[in-house]
Amino acid sequence: MSKTALVIGASRTLGLAVAAELHRRGWHVIGTVRGEQRTGLHDLAGDRLEVEHLDVTEEQQIHALHDRLAGRSLDLLFVNAGIAHADVPAGEVTTESFTQVMVTNALSPLRVVETLGPLVTETGTIAVMSSKQGSLALNTNGGHEVYRASKSALNQLMRSYAARAAGSRTLLLLNPGWVRTGLGGPGALLDVDESVPGVVDAVESRAGEKGLHFVDYQNQVVPW
Structure with a gap:
C-alpha cells in the first residue's frame, strides 16, 4: 500500500511540484488549494491524487479540513x-503588511501543524x-527583513513545537534554495525542477529520524 501525504499549499510552483514529485514516486497525495479556481493540481487529480480546499490564514478552515x-x-x-512584501527596512513596513507576512509565514503553518x-x-x-533566510547565522547581508523575520519566527515556533511534542515523528524545516518562482524572482539560481526532487529526497531519506532537523534541498544541515 502506498504512503499518504497531505501537501498544504499545492496549487502552484513549489507546492505543486512537491505534490507532483511525491505522486510520481508512488505516494497517495492529498493537495490543498485556495479558492475555487482551477489550478495545476486539478490537472493531476485522479488516481492517488485528491484536491482539498484550504486557506491557511483562516483558522476555521484548518479545523474543517x-x-x-x-x-x-x-x-x-x-x-x-x-508570502513576501516590499524589500524595505522593517521600520518602513506598515503594521498591516508586517502582520500579514507573519500570520501567513509563521503563525498559520504552526496552526496547521498543531x-x-x-x-x-x-x-x-x-x-x-x-x-535559508530564516537562519540568524547566515544573515550577513541583511535585506528582506520582514520575510527573514517571519521565517526565523517559523523556525522558533517549530523548535517550541518539537519540545512540546517530543515523540517518534520526524520534524523537518526545509530550505528549497533560491528558486525562480513568483517569490524568488527571475534572478534566482534554481529552477523548480532543480530544487524539488532534492527536497523530496531529503524528506524521504530523513524519515525515521525523530526530532527537528533544519536541512536544505541537498539534505545538508542549515545553521540556525
Missing part, C-alpha cells in the same frame, strides 16, 4: 506557505517549508 480527514492516517504532512499533526502516524514526518 481536519474534520474531513478524520479517521485517515498520514505518513507525511508537508506545509508550504509563504491541528493536522495528530493525523500523522507516530513514525511519520511533519515537514514545513522554511528558508
Whole structure:
C-alpha cells in the first residue's frame, strides 16, 4: 500500500511540484488549494491524487479540513506557505503588511501543524517549508527583513513545537534554495525542477529520524 501525504499549499510552483514529485514516486497525495479556481493540481487529480480546499490564514478552515480527514492516517504532512512584501527596512513596513507576512509565514503553518499533526502516524514526518533566510547565522547581508523575520519566527515556533511534542515523528524545516518562482524572482539560481526532487529526497531519506532537523534541498544541515 502506498504512503499518504497531505501537501498544504499545492496549487502552484513549489507546492505543486512537491505534490507532483511525491505522486510520481508512488505516494497517495492529498493537495490543498485556495479558492475555487482551477489550478495545476486539478490537472493531476485522479488516481492517488485528491484536491482539498484550504486557506491557511483562516483558522476555521484548518479545523474543517481536519474534520474531513478524520479517521485517515498520514505518513507525511508537508506545509508550504509563504508570502513576501516590499524589500524595505522593517521600520518602513506598515503594521498591516508586517502582520500579514507573519500570520501567513509563521503563525498559520504552526496552526496547521498543531491541528493536522495528530493525523500523522507516530513514525511519520511533519515537514514545513522554511528558508535559508530564516537562519540568524547566515544573515550577513541583511535585506528582506520582514520575510527573514517571519521565517526565523517559523523556525522558533517549530523548535517550541518539537519540545512540546517530543515523540517518534520526524520534524523537518526545509530550505528549497533560491528558486525562480513568483517569490524568488527571475534572478534566482534554481529552477523548480532543480530544487524539488532534492527536497523530496531529503524528506524521504530523513524519515525515521525523530526530532527537528533544519536541512536544505541537498539534505545538508542549515545553521540556525
